[in-house]
Amino acid sequence: MILFLAGCTSEQSDQFDLVINNVNLIDGTGGPLQAGVSIGIIKGKIVAIDTTLLDNKKNRIDGTGKFLIPGLFDCHVHTSDFERDFPRFIHYGVTSIFITGGSLCTNDFYAAMCKQGNQDTIPAPIVFHTSQHFSMEGRHPSKTYSSSNWRDGESIFYLKDTIQIQRLVKEVSKYPIVGIKLTIEDGPAPPFVERIPQSFIDKTVKEASKYGLEVFAHISDNIELEMAINGGVQNLVHFTGVKIDPKDSIQMKLLKKFLERKPFWVTTLMIDKSFLYPIHPEWFESESMLGAYKESVKELDPSLVQRAKIYVGILMDEYGLTENSLEAFVLPQVTDIQFLDGMGFNMVLGTDTGNDFNFPGYSLHEEMQLLNLGRMKPLNIIKMGTLNAAKMMNAQDSLGSIEVGKIANMVLLDKSPLEDISNTLLINSVIKRGVIQERIKG
Ligand SMILES: [Zn+2]
Structure with missing residues (x-):
């Protein structure tokens, strides 16, 4: 009888695959921190969130004094080598990424990245992606970032007329895309290229809607913002270059019209920081960065520093700045x-x-720090990188917050990110689908 009871107890005490007990929970919804919470996970999903300790004989983490946030999203990613970059995302707690095209992004390349994200042997984030770039020949990004890898019909679509757009949208709708990547922009720096015509934007949005797809537009200034809004675009993958003036009643009217669409707007402040990187060697000394990037930052190519100085000068003129x-x-x-x-x-x-000096995984934490530099609240910033992001991917039913029923993608931190946003880098463990991930050894 005693033996039977003991057996029964041991079975009960291993009811979860993993338990995190007595942790400070920041659930990603923007709600306040909850102290003394315990999380139970079965088969990669969160099945219990309790205020009492959960009994589990094995696989039990004591979360006392620690902070749990949802796995982070980076919603504007490119990679030329995902086998190198994916473990870096996981190392830094980025458990989901949104790939918005690239010169190597053929259907096969996208499928290979998704496959990597769906397996659990090698550390890799869950992959979401857009279609290939809808752009034109001699425009951004194939002209501005020229490479022989840009191949019309494979890694990019060179739009020639509006009739062709109907066929192309139908073609890409067969693949598991979140939406269509439409490149409106005139290039990141002078000499600028021409923007695509308004009629191409209008037609792409119209055709996409027939397949229940939204358009993710690449814009870089107020003219392109206006073109995107007037064309019916639902999401913007950049903020950099746009200037908001609350006193400009015409712009405010335009933004209110945009807001009715409940759009998503990606920040990408890291673009500017990455331009400044080579002239700030002290930024390379961060211990958290060296964990994963020791080799790549050891010697800075002097020609890159030279190029950065010129480019920073161009940008200062463009932004009207007197200091860098x-x-x-x-x-x-x-x-x-x-x-x-x-x-x-x-x-x-x-x-x-x-892009150069924009580091997979690490730079998402830099993005959060940049927003906090302007005193944006950490709780809000974390929501932008978790639940807001999952909503943009239309994956809020399974990802983006720590709630019962969702996939157990979580990051356990040693100190509170609400006290100092840079504490998101003090990572104790990264959990993807309920499994503690192997991190890069620094
Ligand atoms: Zn990009």
Whole structure:
């Protein structure tokens, strides 16, 4: 009888695959921190959130004094080598990424990345992606980031007329895309290329809607913002370059019209920081960065530093700046993002990683720090990188917050990110689908 009871107890005490006991929970919904919470996980899903300790003989983490946040999203990613980059995302707690095209992004390349994200042997984030770029020959990004990898009909679509758009949208709708990537922009720096015509934007949005698809537009200034809104675009994958003026009644009217669509707008402040990186060698000394990037930052190519100096000068002219500090570059944009957030826009974290000095995984934390530089509240910033992001991916039923029924993607932190946003880098463990992930050994 005693033996039977003992057996029964041991069975009961292993009812979860993993338990995190007595942790401070920041669930990603924007709600306040909940202290003394215990989380039970079975088969990769959160099945219990309790205020009493959960009994589990094995696989039990004592969360006392620690902080649990949902797995983070980077919603603007490019990669030329996902086998190298995916473990870096996981190392930094980024358990979901949104790939918005790229010169290698053929259907096969996208499928290979998704497959990697769906397996659990090698550390890799869950992958969401857009279609290939809808752009034109001699425009952004194939001209501005020229590479022989841009191949019309494979990794990019060179639009020639509006009739062709009907066929192309039908073609890409067969693949598991979140939406269509439409590149409106005139290039990141002078000499600028031409923007695509308004009629191409209008037609792409119209055709996409027939398949229940939304358009994710790449814009970089106020003219392109207006073109996107007037064309019916639902999501923007960049903020950088846009200037908001609350006193401009015409712009405010335009934004209110946009807001009715409940759009998502990705931040990408890291673009500006990445331009400044080579002239700030001290930024490379962060211990958290060296964990994963020791080799790649050891020696900085002098020609890159030279190029960066020239480019920073061009940008200062464009932005009308007299100094090249991070604050001068970023604070006006953070003020604008805060304003849009206050208006009710769904702001989402994204970095545009894949470009120089924009580091997979690490830079998402930099993006959060940049927003906090403008005094945006950590609780709100975390929501932008979790639940808001999952909503943009239309994956809010399974991802984006720590709630019963959702996939157990979580990051356990040693210190409170609400006290200091840079504490998101003090990562104790990364959990994807209920499994503690292997991190890079620094
Ligand atoms: Zn990009």
